Amino acid sequence: MKRPHKLGVMGGRKAGISRSQKPILQRHLQAHAAVINNEAWYGDGEPSFGKTFTAAETAKRHTLVIGLLYRAAKKATKAKDTELADAYSCLADKLYACRPRFRCGSLACAQCARAFQKAKVVRRQII
Numbered sequence: 001m002k003r004p005h006k007l008g009v010m011g012g013r014k015a016g017i018s019r020s021q022k023p024i025l026q027r028h029l030q031a032h033a034a035v036i037n038n039e040a041w042y043g044d045g046e047p048s049f050g051k052t053f054t055a056a057e058t059a060k061r062h063t064l065v066i067g068l069l070y071r072a073a074k075k076a077t078k079a080k081d082t083e084l085a086d087a088y089s090c091l092a093d094k095l096y097a098c099r100p101r102f103r104c105g106s107l108a109c110a111q112c113a114r115a116f117q118k119a120k121v122v123r124r125q126i127i
């Protein structure tokens with residue numbers, strides 16, 4: 001079985017989404033872009049999730065996850081599972097490249113996932 005390792009957003013037809021659903025997907029893509037292009041979501045402004053989820057603590061977790069992924073890739077390489085090793089490496093590289101003004105937008109990224117969570121909380125407070 002081939003594992004999916006291409007990370008990123010799949011668009012319309014590639015993802016097997018009908019035309020009637022596409023506007024919803026586009027709205028989600030716009031919301032996604034709005035979060036990753038606004039550094040305010042990555043800071044320590046409101047809403048606050050407590051001391052364990054400050055921007056600094058999240059950055060530490062981000063670094064730990066990247067280290068884990070590279071180690072997992074190395075282990076998969078030793079086990080001769082190159083496809084899995086590539087998937088781990090690809091994700092680790094993506095997370096490693098995540099930085100202000102060049103956010104990865106992956107929910108596997110501690111910093112981006114926190115930003116999305118903050119945006120969701122604010123959106124929910126508005127509704």
Ligand SMILES: [Zn+2]
Nearest residue numbers: 098104109112
């Ligand atoms: Zn990220």
